[in-house]
Amino acid sequence: MRTAEPLPLEAALEEARANRDRLWKYCEALAVGNTRARLTGPADPETLWREHVLDCAAALPLLPQEGRVVDVGTGGGLPGVVWAICRPGLSISLLDSVSRKCIALQGIVDSLGLRNVTVVCLRSEELAGKDREGFDIAAARAVTAAGPLAELLSPLAAVGGTLLAFKGPRVHEELDAVGEKWSRLGLGDPVLYPYPLDGKERVIVRWPKVKPTPAAFPRNPAMLERKPWWR
Numbered sequence: 751m752r753t754a755e756p757l758p759l760e761a762a763l764e765e766a767r768a769n770r771d772r773l774w775k776y777c778e779a780l781a782v783g784n785t786r787a788r789l790t791g792p793a794d795p796e797t798l799w800r801e802h803v804l805d806c807a808a809a810l811p812l813l814p815q816e817g818r819v820v821d822v823g824t825g826g827g828l829p830g831v832v833w834a835i836c837r838p839g840l841s842i843s844l845l846d847s848v849s850r851k852c853i854a855l856q857g858i859v860d861s862l863g864l865r866n867v868t869v870v871c872l873r874s875e876e877l878a879g880k881d882r883e884g885f886d887i888a889a890a891r892a893v894t895a896a897g898p899l900a901e902l903l904s905p906l907a908a909v910g911g912t913l914l915a916f917k918g919p920r921v922h923e924e925l926d927a928v929g930e931k932w933s934r935l936g937l938g939d940p941v942l943y944p945y946p947l948d949g950k951e952r953v954i955v956r957w958p959k960v961k962p963t964p965a966a967f968p969r970n971p972a973m974l975e976r977k978p979w980w981r
Contacts, residue, residue, distance in 0.1 A: 757945040757954070758811050765836050766807035772835045772862065773803050779858045780826045787854040789826030800948060806832035806891065808945050809914060809954050815839045817886035820906050822874050823893040827855055829916070830889075834867045841866050843885070847873045875968045878905040883962065891916040896924035896940075896955060898974040904935040904963045913937065913957040921953050931980040936963040 766773060777795035784793045792798050806829030813819075816839040821830030824844040834842045844859070844867060846852050852871035859867050870877060888903040888911070896915060903913045917924070925940055932939060938958040945952055967979065 752939070753942045753944065755943075757808055757943045759808055759945045759947070762807050762810040763804060765810050766804060766832070769836050773832065774799065776827070776831055776835065776858070776862060777803060779861055783826060783854045783858055787850050789851055789854060790828060802828050803832055805829075805916065805947055805952065807836065808947060808952070809833075809889075809916070810836055812912075812914060812943065812954065812956060813837055813840065814886065817841070818884065819843070819887045819889065820845055820870075820877070820885045822888060822890040822902055822906070824855070825851060825892075827858060829891050831859070831862070831864065831867065834864050835862070838866055841868075843868050843870050843877075845870045845872065845874060845877055847871065873971065874902045874906065875971065878968055881906070883908045883911075883959075886911045887914060888912075889914040894974070895927075896921065897928045897978055897980060900928075900932065900935055900937060900957065901968050901974060901979050904937055904957075904959065905968050907959040909936070909959055909962060911959045913955075913959065915955045917953050917955055919951070921955060925955070927978075928980045932957065933960075934964070934979065935967060936961045 777798040780798055781793050781795050783789045818841050820843045822845050824830050824846050827844055830842045830844045852869050856869045885906050888906040907913055938960045941956045943954045
């Protein structure tokens with residue numbers, strides 16, 4: 751594990767501001783969706799913009815201009831919709847297993863006219879069975895701890911691809927629990943990209959996918975916490 755240089759946050763936020771009109775429409779649609787399906791939490795566009803959209807935009811310097819991306823446990827489309835708007839060359843799958851969220855999210859995607867987005871209503875292990883190692887980037891925000899999350903994401907990322915996870919103040923504790931065993935999932939060592947936003951220190955963790963993930967992963971979701979893969 752190593753810490754990279756801080757993300758060029760101002761450049762990322764400028765990219766978001768350049769797309770503000772469409773991103774603001776997304777905030778408005780998500781605010782309505784939150785009152786119906788509890789997609790994310792806040793129900794006012796300003797809070798969604800400040801605490802969620804700009805946070806998702808912080809990762810833009812780590813993204814390619816083109817490629818396939820899967821956003822696991824997307825909820826209301828964060829970060830996938832933000833990335834789709836700012837990087838129209840990306841093909842983004844928004845993955846969630848809760849049908850009411852998928853229905854609401856599809857309505858948001860349709861209202862925004864996002865042709866580079868697909869809503870996929872499956873569990874991550876089901877998608878891994880259908881499209882294993884088919885994505886250039888497998889990402890997640892506010893899903894679970896780093897160890898279990900890597901098990902969910904790694905079977906989806908192609909060799910040569912990347913895993914990205916938005917994490918908070920417990921990131922070092924989560925990574926230390928796994929130690930140096932990431933290669934069991936076909937991953938290289940994690941790299942941390944810190945960035946300050948809205949008065950808080952945040953971090954994006956990036957793992958390179960260096961070899962195929964063993965067929966045994968991902969396991970049944972009940973095993974994720976009960977029997978950690980690294981023990």
